[in-house]
Amino acid sequence: MRLLAELGTTLAVAESLTGGLVAAAVTGVPGASRVFRGSVTAYATELKRDVLGVDGGLLAARGAVDPDVARAMAAGVRRALGAEWGVATTGVAGPEPQDGQPVGTVYVAVSGPTGQDKVRALRLNGDRADIRRESVRSVLALLLGELPRNGRAQDTEQNGGT
Numbered sequence: 001m002r003l004l005a006e007l008g009t010t011l012a013v014a015e016s017l018t019g020g021l022v023a024a025a026v027t028g029v030p031g032a033s034r035v036f037r038g039s040v041t042a043y044a045t046e047l048k049r050d051v052l053g054v055d056g057g058l059l060a061a062r063g064a065v066d067p068d069v070a071r072a073m074a075a076g077v078r079r080a081l082g083a084e085w086g087v088a089t090t091g092v093a094g095p096e097p098q099d100g101q102p103v104g105t106v107y108v109a110v111s112g113p114t115g116q117d118k119v120r121a122l123r124l125n126g127d128r129a130d131i132r133r134e135s136v137r138s139v140l141a142l143l144l145g146e147l148p149r150n151g152r153a154q155d156t157e158q159n160g161g162t
Contacts, residue, residue: 001026003147004035004085009113011143012083013039014052014073016064016090017106021136037083042073048090052076063099065091067119070107075117084113085147087139091122093131104131108139110146118146 004011013022013036023039026032040051045064048054053076054069062069070090078086091106092098106122120142124131 001029001032001035003144003149005031007147009085009147010035010037010083011085011087012037012077012081014077014086014088015039015041016043016048016073016088017093018089018132018135018139019043021132022087022089022139025136025140037081040077040080048073052080063101065099065101065105065107067107067109067121070109071111071117071119074109074111078111085143086111087143089135089139091131091135093128093135095128106131106135106138108135108142110139110143112146116146118142 013026015022020041026036042048042052045059048064048069049056049059052073054072058068070088073088073090074086077088088109092101092103094103097103104124106124107119108122109117109119111117120138122138124134
């Protein structure tokens, strides 16, 4: 959250399998209110379509556990909540497979202000709690990797670093 604040940018979160855990992790950081716009927990497939704007044809053809659905969820929550950055999680935490995907299949996505969208496919092991916890860690790591670094970090690198 510190980097988001330094950049003067905002974040919105769309969650499915994590059910609010990403938002809880974000808001657990002091100062989150400066950057966090809000979240949508779209557990039901029709909410992904109706609230986040995920194409209904895509959902019908591939189901909710799909990299393009994750990408659309991140972009959709960014638009819906007026944030510069959006992140999303969708997948199967178990105990049963979903949409033809095995337990542990997860897609995390980030959508940025200049159209940079990135999706990461995960194949996670463990129980339901493990899969959800690792999904939270992975989506926040993906966001961090996409954020531009602040001016000081760039200057340090250009001057040889320490």
